[in-house]
Each structure stands twice: as C-alpha cells, then as structure tokens.
Amino acid sequence: MSTTETHHPLWVAYSPSGVVGSIRKSEDGYTVTMAGADAATGTYPSMDVAKKALHAHMTPGSDWPQFREH
Numbered sequence: 001m002s003t004t005e006t007h008h009p010l011w012v013a014y015s016p017s018g019v020v021g022s023i024r025k026s027e028d029g030y031t032v033t034m035a036g037a038d039a040a041t042g043t044y045p046s047m048d049v050a051k052k053a054l055h056a057h058m059t060p061g062s063d064w065p066q067f068r069e070h
Helices: 047-056
Strands: 010-015 018-026 029-034 042-044 066-069
Touching (some): 010 047, 029 047, 042 047
Antiparallel strands (some): 010 066, 029 042
16 A cells, blocks of 8 residues: 655745744645634735735735745
8 A cells, every 4th residue: 555645845934033834735725824823814826915915914014925845
C-alpha cells in the first residue's frame, strides 16, 4: 500500500511586529488566514489578489508585509 502526500505551498506574511497572516495554495485558489483568526478570511483566484486581501485586512495604514514561502 502506498500513500500520496499532497503539498500545498504556504506563504507567511510578516510585518515589523511579527506574523500577520498566511496564504495557502489549494485546488480552489489561494486561501488567506489572518494571524490569530479562527477561520480563513477567504479564498481568492490568484496570489496577487490574495496578497492584496491580506493587506486590506491589516490595520489601516500598515506597510505592505513581506511574504516568505514555507
């Protein structure tokens, strides 16, 4: 018997104060989850849209976060 492991890339968003959220790639799109949230913010059709959505959910006036793939 063999098992198949599916790898879904994960990007973590960092601000100067630490982790602010993450984006995970799946078959449905790019899912944004803010740090400390119980549920995802939403799933978006592209990485660019997901990054913009994550930034929009940060405190108003926040600088653009740094995204690192994990």
